[in-house]
Amino acid sequence: MSNAVSTAPGSAVGFKNSKQTEQRKAALAWLTIPALFFFLVFAVIPLAGVLILSFTSWDGIGAIGAAGLDNWFSVLADPGLYNALGLTFLIMIVSWLVQTPISLLLGVFTAGSQRYRAALAVLYFLPLLLSSAAVAIAFKALLDPNFGLATGLGLPFLAQDWLGVPHLALGLVIFVIAWQFVPFHTLIYQGGVRQIPKSLYEAAQIDGAGTIKQFFHITLPQLKYTIITSSTLMVVGSLTYFDLIFVLTGGGPGNSTRILALDMYLRGFRANLMGPASVIAVILVIIGLALALFLQRLGGKDKQGSQLEGL
Amino acid sequence: MKQPQTSRRSFLALAALTPFAVAATSACGTSGPGASSGNGGASMWFLSGEPNQTNMQKAVDAFNQANPDNKIAVTFFQNDAYKTKIKTAIGANQAPTIIYNWGGGTLKTYAEANQVEDLTSWLDSEPDLKKKFFPSTFSAATVNGKIYALPNMYVGPIVLFYNKELFQKAGVQPPKTWDDVMSLVKTFNGMGVAPFSLGGQSRWTSMMWLEYLLDRIGGPDVFKAIFAGKPNAWMDPAVIETGTKIQELVSADGFIKGFSSITADSNADQALLYTGKAAMMLHGSWTYGPMKKDGKNFVQDGKLGFVQFPSIPGGKGDPKNGVGNPANYQSISAKASDKEKESAKKFLKDGIMTDAMIDAYINSGSVPIVNGIENKLNTSPDKDFLNFVYDLAKNAPSFQQSWDQALSPTAAEALLNNIDQLFLKSITPQQFAENMNGTLGK
Numbered sequence: 001m002s003n004a005v006s007t008a009p010g011s012a013v014g015f016k017n018s019k020q021t022e023q024r025k026a027a028l029a030w031l032t033i034p035a036l037f038f039f040l041v042f043a044v045i046p047l048a049g050v051l052i053l054s055f056t057s058w059d060g061i062g063a064i065g066a067a068g069l070d071n072w073f074s075v076l077a078d079p080g081l082y083n084a085l086g087l088t089f090l091i092m093i094v095s096w097l098v099q100t101p102i103s104l105l106l107g108v109f110t111a112g113s114q115r116y117r118a119a120l121a122v123l124y125f126l127p128l129l130l131s132s133a134a135v136a137i138a139f140k141a142l143l144d145p146n147f148g149l150a151t152g153l154g155l156p157f158l159a160q161d162w163l164g165v166p167h168l169a170l171g172l173v174i175f176v177i178a179w180q181f182v183p184f185h186t187l188i189y190q191g192g193v194r195q196i197p198k199s200l201y202e203a204a205q206i207d208g209a210g211t212i213k214q215f216f217h218i219t220l221p222q223l224k225y226t227i228i229t230s231s232t233l234m235v236v237g238s239l240t241y242f243d244l245i246f247v248l249t250g251g252g253p254g255n256s257t258r259i260l261a262l263d264m265y266l267r268g269f270r271a272n273l274m275g276p277a278s279v280i281a282v283i284l285v286i287i288g289l290a291l292a293l294f295l296q297r298l299g300g301k302d303k304q305g306s307q308l309e310g311l
Numbered sequence: 312m313k314q315p316q317t318s319r320r321s322f323l324a325l326a327a328l329t330p331f332a333v334a335a336t337s338a339c340g341t342s343g344p345g346a347s348s349g350n351g352g353a354s355m356w357f358l359s360g361e362p363n364q365t366n367m368q369k370a371v372d373a374f375n376q377a378n379p380d381n382k383i384a385v386t387f388f389q390n391d392a393y394k395t396k397i398k399t400a401i402g403a404n405q406a407p408t409i410i411y412n413w414g415g416g417t418l419k420t421y422a423e424a425n426q427v428e429d430l431t432s433w434l435d436s437e438p439d440l441k442k443k444f445f446p447s448t449f450s451a452a453t454v455n456g457k458i459y460a461l462p463n464m465y466v467g468p469i470v471l472f473y474n475k476e477l478f479q480k481a482g483v484q485p486p487k488t489w490d491d492v493m494s495l496v497k498t499f500n501g502m503g504v505a506p507f508s509l510g511g512q513s514r515w516t517s518m519m520w521l522e523y524l525l526d527r528i529g530g531p532d533v534f535k536a537i538f539a540g541k542p543n544a545w546m547d548p549a550v551i552e553t554g555t556k557i558q559e560l561v562s563a564d565g566f567i568k569g570f571s572s573i574t575a576d577s578n579a580d581q582a583l584l585y586t587g588k589a590a591m592m593l594h595g596s597w598t599y600g601p602m603k604k605d606g607k608n609f610v611q612d613g614k615l616g617f618v619q620f621p622s623i624p625g626g627k628g629d630p631k632n633g634v635g636n637p638a639n640y641q642s643i644s645a646k647a648s649d650k651e652k653e654s655a656k657k658f659l660k661d662g663i664m665t666d667a668m669i670d671a672y673i674n675s676g677s678v679p680i681v682n683g684i685e686n687k688l689n690t691s692p693d694k695d696f697l698n699f700v701y702d703l704a705k706n707a708p709s710f711q712q713s714w715d716q717a718l719s720p721t722a723a724e725a726l727l728n729n730i731d732q733l734f735l736k737s738i739t740p741q742q743f744a745e746n747m748n749g750t751l752g753k
Contacts, residue, residue, distance in 0.1 A: 059720070060402040062424035145569030146588055147579065163512075163572030166735070252512060253571040254732045269395050271724035272420070 047285065054278035060268065071275040081280070083255055084263040087170070091259060092238040094174050095181075099234060100227070103182045107189020108219060121190070128183040135180050136247035143172070166256030169249050173257050176248065177241060185230045192226030193219060232295045239288050260284055352382035353408035353647065353654040356397060359387035360578075362600050362675040363464075366668060374662030381654035383409070383662070389576050391513060398720070401426050401644075408647040408655045413716035414451030414460055414640045420720060422454040427642040431458045433656060440660055445680045445704075448638040451712050460640035461659050465597070465677035466704045467636035469519045472598070473591045473616040474584055477504055481590075486621045489556065496565045499590045505567035507560075508589035510580035512572055514727040515715050517734050519593050520560075522634040522714055523620040524553040530627035531709035537751070538717055545748040549627075554733055554740025556623075561734055571735060578605065585609040593620070595635055596700045599693070600675035610676075610693075617699055633707035636716070638680045673697065678704065722750040 057067040075081055110121040127135065142149045143162040150158035162172045200218050209217065242261040245251065251258035251266060258266070260280060268277030357367050364387050375382045386407070388396060393411075400406045401421060410427060412418050421427045434441045440461075441449075448462035473485050481502060486492045499506040510516045525533055529549025536544040560566070567589050573579050581598050583589040585606035592598075603610040622630040641663065643655045664681060672679045676693045678700045688697040704710065715723040729746050732738045738746070 059420060059424075060398060061420055061426060140572075143572075144579065145572065146567065146583060161569035161572060164569045166737075169572070249572070250512060252514075252731055254735045254737045255728070266724065269399060270720070272398065272720040 050278045050281045050285075053274055054282050056275050056278075058274040059272040060274050061272070067275055071279045075276045075279040080255065080258075080263065081283075084258055084260045084280075087256075087258065088239065088260040090170075091174060091177070091241065092235055095177055095238055096231060096234050098174065098178050099182050099185055100231065102178070103185035103230070104189050104223070104227070106182065106186040108193050108215070110186060111190045111193035121186075124186060125183045127180050128187070130180070132180065132243040133247050135176065136244050139172075139176050140248060163249055164253055166253055169253055169257050173245055173248060176244060177238075180244065181234070181237075185234065188230050188233075189223065189226060192223045196222045228295060228298060232292060235291050235295065236288050239284055239291075260287075352384060353651045353658065355383055355385045355409035355411070355641075355655075355658075356393065356407045357385055357387055357411055358390050358393055360390070360601070361604055362671075366671040366675070369671070370662055370665065370668050371658075373665070373667065374658055378654075378657065378662075381657050383654065383658050391574075391576055404646050406644045406646065408644050408651040409658070410642040410644055412460060412640050412642055413636060413713070414462075414638070415712050415716040416719045416723065417716060418452065418459055418640065418642065419454045421642065422457070422459045426645055427459050428645050428652065429457050429459060430461060430643065434458055434461075437660060443664065443681050444638070445682065447710065448680050451637050451717075452640050460642040462638035462680055463641055463659075463663050464639040465672050465679045466638060466700065467595045467597045467677075468633040468700060468703050468707075468710070469523065469593060469620070469635040470596055470617050470700070470703070471591060471593050471620055472584060472602075473618070474587060474589070475614045475616045477502075477587060477590045478616065485591075485616060485618045487618075488621050489623045492560070492565075492621055493563065495590070496560065496563050500564055504587070505583070505589040506564075506591060507566050508580045508583035508592040509566045509570040510573045510575035510577075511566070511570040511731070511734060513575040514731050515713070516575050516580065516594070517730050518714055518727065519595075519634070520557060521553055521730060522711060523593070524556055524623070525549055526628040526632050526634060526709070526711060527620065527623040527626045527630065528552050528556075528628065530629075531632060531711055534711055534714065537747075540752040542751070543748060544751060545744050547744075550744045550747075551740045554743045557733060558736055558740065561736060566734075571731070581605070585615070596696075597636075597677060599696055600677060603676055603693075615696075617696060619703065629708050631703075631707055632709045632711070633703050634711040634713065636713055637704075637710060719753065721753045725750045725753075 053064075054071055055067060055069070056064050057071070058064040106124060110117055110124065130138075140163065141147075144151075145159065145161045145164065148158075150156070150160075160168055163169050196219065200222070201214055204214050204218060240261050241259060242265065245257055245259060245262055246265070249257045251262045261284065264277050264280040264284065267273045267280065355371070357364070367385065367387075371383050371385045397406070397410060397412070398417075401410070401424075406426065410421070412421070418427070422429075444462050445466070448466075449458060452458050452460040452462060471485070477499070478485065481498050483495060483498055484491075486495055496506040522534075529547060529552075533544070533547050533549050536547070567573070567583055573583075578598075578601055580592060580594065581602050582605070584592045585602055599610070599615075602615060606615075609615060619630060619633075622628075641659055643652055643659075647655065664679070669679045669681055669684065670687070673684070673687055673691050673693075676696055678684070678688065678697055685701075688694055688701055691697055711717075715727060718726065726747060729738065729743050733740070733743045
């Protein structure tokens with residue numbers, strides 16, 4: 001079987017001279033230096049800078065002054081922070097619940113080899129080509145309560161004040177995020193499904209399992225790590241949703257779509273409060289790291305283990 | 312089977328990709344138009360949108376032709392985006408040579424951080440230039456007794472526009488008092504027309520309502536106390552009454568459906584007025600030009616009416632008081648080179664308020680802030696509107712600068728956020744006053 005052949009080189013590693021392997025590893029370590037350099041300059045140093053700024057008062061223009069823990073106390077006592085945190089998690093959870101099943105099913109569907117599926121896949125992937133700002137501007141124009149699609153086509157059920165009523169605006173933001181990101185996750189699942197060996201399905205067919213049984217007993221378990229990868233991207237990515245919401249609603253109406261990343265921006269660059277904005281940035285980093293670690297753990301200790309054992 | 316290489320492989324992939332990502336981002340950083348235009352010219356940022364964009368481009372082109380050694384490179388930005396971009400650029404020492412602004416609190420933060428040039432002595436050496444402009448326009452450009460910006464363009468009072476056709480159809484007159492406003496709201500809602508157009512997502516548009524209401528109810532001194540940062544200035548009963556009146560109007564469906572998702576940057580609020588979907592609009596006089604240009608023949612056929620904001624029975628403010636922008640301003644970046652500063656000064660003196668520009672502003676329905684234009688205004692096809700604006704600005708016992716420009720950026724952002732919530736009725740007028748009171752002195 002072809003799969004058995006492709007796994008052979010990996011199992012050969014154990015027979016190699018251990019000294020040789022050590023030397024190879026040392027040589028490879030040098031190759032990481034450029035990446036480490038950029039990681040240091042563009043991730044670690046700015047991160048340290050933000051941490052320092054969170055203990056200062058600065059309007060972004062004048063001189064920087066020390067502020068001790070003032071920013072932290074004022075931000076942590078601000079109900080705006082908890083509103084933003086709640087909204088961030090709400091959008092994260094609902095987005096995951098909406099996007100995962102849709103992209104999983106679309107991924108399975110587009111993984112098929114039929115021609116029409118390939119043609120449909122191209123259509124599904126179109127939103128992937130558009131920038132968030134363009135998507136937001138287009139939706140804003142379509143949903144304009146007075147000049148939008150509903151008025152143009154005379155569709156009364158569409159004629160809601162989508163972006164002007166707090167709960168509708170929040171729902172719409174989740175919808176547009178899904179519209180924009182489902183294609184990306186579909187692509188991930190499509191790749192994942194194509195990796196599943198055909199032999200599994202052939203064996204199931206011989207045993208008399210139908211399409212639905214095959215999906216739940218082969219496809220879904222085989223996609224375990226794909227689901228974890230896609231979920232990590234969704235969850236950590238939802239912490240940084242910014243451009244789309246910024247253009248679509250600007251955090252409004254009121255504060256009903258003012259998520260953490262947007263709150264940070266508005267505080268820093270609109271209200272000229274770089275200190276409190278940095279506090280929020282630090283909070284964002286902590287939450288992001290915690291979530292990423294949690295999702296890694298979710299994969300279990302045998303994460304590096306193969307799903308193809310026995311094949 | 313184990314796959315120990317997985318993590319290292321992806322790490323190496325990252326190593327290979329990172330330099331590209333970095334190159335992409337750093338390219339964005341250096342290509343900013345803040346960089347000088349080379350050979351001693353100056354750079355300038357200005358607002359996009361017609362007719363001003365074309366007028367300014369023409370002025371720059373004419374100046375560049377006459378002054379090949381002092382060329383000005385101009386870049387245009389959308390209003391709301393510009394307000395953030397310019398602050399960030401100044402903070403990062405990437406500001407253009409000529410900094411367009413609205414004077415007031417924002418200019419004060421620039422001046423106190425030594426980011427803009429003190430123009431006092433230059434203006435003393437150019438008395439003709441200083442005398443050219445309405446004297447009142449210099450107050451919003453003055454910080455601690457020094458002038459940091461040169462006024463330019465036109466005076467922009469907030470006025471109440473109305474659609475004459477709809478008023479005729481309804482058989483009603485434009486409002487003179489708050490009671491008139493509330494009864495007109497009923498009339499127009501009954502006709503299926505929105506009483507007031509409003510681009511509420513931009514928030515400063517909603518603020519214009521508060522500016523006038525507070526002035527009419529409590530007089531100009533209430534905001535002066537707020538501006539001076541006096542303790543509990545926001546807790547004035549006039550503030551609470553202003554908020555109450557706003558929420559009354561919102562509850563009576565005074566504003567067009569969906570106002571909180573309409574932005575002023577797209578001029579959708581103006582379109583609602585000239586397409587007859589809304590009967591009235593409280594907006595800056597600067598919207599006259601765009602409405603004349605975009606509204607087919609709405610303005611030309613005399614369908615656009617305009618009056619002063621109505622009075623409030625028992626209110627302390629003079630109904631002749633105005634609010635809005637006394638002028639727009641240009642400052643010169645203190646970080647620019649001497650040659651750039653020289654080019655910028657030359658442009659501000661000879662290039663920006665030329666006779667051609669003054670005529671262009673008048674032709675687009677604006678009142679330039681220069682003395683001795685009465686004759687030009689009277690011979691313009693828009694003379695009714697121009698004289699209305701001119702008289703409003705000239706005869707107003709008090710002309711309050713727009714709050715979001717007068718206050719510090721920190722207080723202004725809190726103000727706009729709270730105004731948004733006030734219009735949505737998610738906070739009470741009392742909470743509004745309390746929230747704002749916490750921003751005094753910030």
